[in-house]
Amino acid sequence: MNAVAWIAVGSLAAWVWLLLGQGFFWRTDQRLPRREAPEHWPSVAVVVPARDEADMLPVSLPSLLAQDYPGPAEVFVVDDCSEDGTGDVARALSARSGGLPVTVVSPGEPEPGWTGKLWAVRHGISLARARQPQPDYLLLTDADIAHEPDSLRELVAAAESGGFDLVSQMARLRVSSVWERLVVPAFVYFFSQLYPFRWVNRTGTRTAAAAGGCVLLRTWAVDRARVPESIRQAVIDDVSLARAVQRSGGRIWLGLAERVDSVRPYPRLADLWRMVSRSAYAQLRHNLLLLVGTVLGLALVYLAPPVTLVAGLLGGAPVAAWAGGVAWAVMTVTYMPMLGHYRQSLWLAPLLPFTAVLYLLMTVDSAVQHHRGRGAAWKGRTYARPEAAPDR
Secondary structure, three states: OOHHHHHHHHHHHHHHHHHHHOOOOOOOOOOOOOOOOOOOOOOEEEEEEEOOOOOOHHHHHHHHHOOOOOOOEEEEEEEOOOOOOHHHHHHHHHHHHOOOOEEEEOOOOOOOOOOHHHHHHHHHHHHHHOOOOOOOEEEEEOOOEEEOOOHHHHHHHHHHHHOOOEEEEEEEOOOOOHHHHHHHHHHHHHHHHHOOHHHHOOOOOOOOOOOOOEEEEEHHHHHHHOOOHHHOOOOOHHHHHHHHHHHOOOOEEEEEEEEEEEOOOOOOHHHHHHHHHHHHHHHOOOOHHHHHHHHHHHHHHHHHHHHHHHHHHHHOOHHHHHHHHHHHHHHHHHHHHHHHHOOOOHHHHHHHHHHHHHHHHHHHHHHHHHHOOOOEEEOOEEEOOOOOOOOO
């Protein structure tokens, strides 16, 4: 066999492993586990960190205030030094709602060594815990996340029934524009490939992850895991939070949401590019060797199948064409369940290699920006690499 054929066979072997040996990451059946209503509903404090979210809050905050929750619940909106009147919008919405009680505060600029979101979360948790009695649970949810009326009730029922210390749902992201349809389902697909939900949810596993838009956390687990202080520098705060809870002996659960949605639009490729590139290199621990390995791995797994198929057909290399074609077919089939979850056309599945190229370029760009001294940039703040990442 020539070099092209060996590459094709190697790619096919990688896809056989991913299909069967990576926790069946491609399946989308990890939803809230079986649950029953508790005899007594525990109290919950909902913490919403918000920075320049005046456009999102009118859609997301009313959904929180309208929660049909049988127990005591209160909402804390933490305005993280917004410049667009986020705090005023939150106060106006709460005054008109007549739903759950709302407290709107601003802690000021974060202290050195803290990311803005975690600084806001810290302040919200402190305010919630100052209440007497302290809430039994904390729901950490982003300002661009809308919840169906039964969302909080179902999350708490799942945590109580399963004995979980952390229950997180991957909100369904918006898929309206052409670029969103092409890139967003792949984002969740790649995330589940890195952190197979079945492995996260298995007792005794070392795989830990959460989706930052919707995290229900037992209050006592905050003390045991020392969060958010122990992860105060984390750019990928959701995964770091799950690791901290797991390492402290807590049980975690992660799955796809059916009634929790992100309302933030990403209409242009540039918007999606910024969303991915701001944390891609942090995911690789700012390590050049890991970056090189990731680029080569993406090329072998996602680019090699269509390239070797075409090269084999044009060059009269049947082994390369056959192996590349089968690898591409397996890739396509594994992507279909995620497209189905997002209610998108299955004809997008064969385009996954093109989307993978975009993610490869986003990852390289993330590394370039970091080495130019720009770090992870988001909403006017730039976070350099921490000297000692506390969640590692």
